Amino acid sequence: MTNSLNLWLIPLVPFAGFLVNGLLGRRFPKALVTTVAWVATLIPFLQVLNIALHFSSLSLPYTENVGTWITAGSFHADFAFALDQLTLIMLLVVTGVGFLIHLYSAGYMAHEEGYWRFFAYLNLFMFFMLTLVLAENFLLMFVGWEGVGLASYLLIGFYFAKDSAANAGKKAFVVNRVGDFGFLLAMFLIIAHFGTLSFGRVFNQIAQHPEWQGGFLTAIALFLILGATGKSAQIPLYVWLPDAMEGPTPVSALIHAATMVTAGVYMVTRTHLIFDRSPFALTTLALIGAATALFAATIGLVQTDIKRVLAYSTVSQLGYMFLACGVAAYSSGIFHLLTHAFFKALLFLAAGSVIHALSGEQDMRVMGGLRKKIPITFWTMTMAVFAICGIPPFAGFFSKDEILYQAFISPNPIGKLVWFIGLFTAGLTAFYMFRLWYLTFFGESRAKEAAPDDHGHGHGHGVHESPWIMLGPLVILAILSVIGGWVGVPEALGGHAEITHFLSPVTQPAGEVAEGAHSQELLLAVVSVVVAGIGWFIAHLMYFVKPAIPEQLAAKVHGLYSLLLDKYRIDELYGAVIVTPVLLLSRYVLKGLFDTGVITGGTLALGYTAQGVGSLVQRVQSGNIRSYAGWLALGAAALLLLTYFGFGSHFTF
Structure with a gap:
């Protein structure tokens, strides 16, 4: 490797792709738009792979300072990028999965208007996410943090002519501003107490003062949690993510799997030295994660839109990652982030293939019997379903089991509680994912032979398999969903927990493994698999053996069923308590005060003033x-x- 890794090129190339397609794409043929977008994503991926191949020879952490960005008195912030073990994993996920989604998008979006605009937005999203990951300081991370919020607004609202899509984009943007306000307050406190926003300088000061416990560090951590709950869709700011499915399916895969929603988990892991000094903040983080995992899973039990089920599963799985960080098992959270990127991207892209086959249909109640009609989509999605449900030896089993085990052995007083919530949620996850599997692919076909929808999905030739430009990424992600967890096989199961050791310079895991821990971990793994198996069995009974049961059960517990179907009516609650009062205040009180008092009053005052001055000048300029x-x-x-x-x-x- 050369002395310089040119890290700045990794985000710059996607930005160049955004500029080319954004400014000139309207005039380009689709093939050229596609080529520009692919190349702008492939080059960073190849550069990251090259860094990974030579990673052992690097002196870490590695920093590249492009130049001084802001100087104000004693404070200064550099435009600098940094690389360590955590950064490398995130770069591989973002560029690798991101490139596969770009490939898939060429097939899925082939008949869309605004094709060039879509790929310009995708490249812009990649630019901001890579900036966030590579940032050497809080300020540059915040630029990427805000940027992915902007790009998500553009992508979620891609079908801006649809009110639902436009509203979903606005909702994502506004809700994330609440979390971003927390991030800003955290940065202000960091500047006040540390005099810098550089990760390295802040963490060095913390390391030099072991007496710093709680206090202002707790305040910083809590504000960072607020920021993370926005980006990573945790309670109470999760409400934007389920609506994000209004964007094209590749957007859902990109946002839910590999990029934006993982930003909060990455930020918490990156700043874990702050959280380690605040047991209260860690407990808060663990409780938010466990509550979100369970809450979202219960909503996913009854949803009928295939993408909405996957959206709530994303919220739930992110809860597991927060739970891991809350019990200080940061490497376990990143491990699940890695495997989740594989199987969740696959789930969304496979769902997109189903939607494509059914000419835009997303309601699972009118699906069924697709197993033989779209076999490649079926088998690849099956790999993802097994992975997210924690069935061994698929990827999700190892990462989810590691989180549950770390929660169980955590010295945190709530460790056993969040372990039980996580275990119960694992059973719910297996139920709603196999429910989706059976409703979509098994039983009698309920699919409509429809003409293409407004967005060009389907061609009026009946149910059909997707083209290989879409199936290729599915096959690759299916392989990763099977083997992706093998980098973290624990010693209790005959592995060496490679990813934990790899991340140890950054996450600083606990020391020696206690005697008898391996047998305990193995026992807990068996318990989690049994719980997942119970969830699968119940789904098999209700949606394959006796498909009349769900309707009968819904009639018996209609109130509970309606509550879950309406997502606990949280959106309606937010609308009544927050949105409506704010709109009334802005439309009638502030508008009346500002329009009547400031605009109208100011205009009249200016008019009378001008009239008076004119009258005076008229007397002076008399001509006499x-x-x-x-x-x-x-x-x-x-x-x-x-x-x-x-x-x-x-x-x-």
């Missing part, structure tokens, strides 16, 4: 020479008086 002489004499007398009484010394002519 004698009048002019009088005004001149009056002015001269005034100047003489000022000079006589000594006021002239205060004026300079």
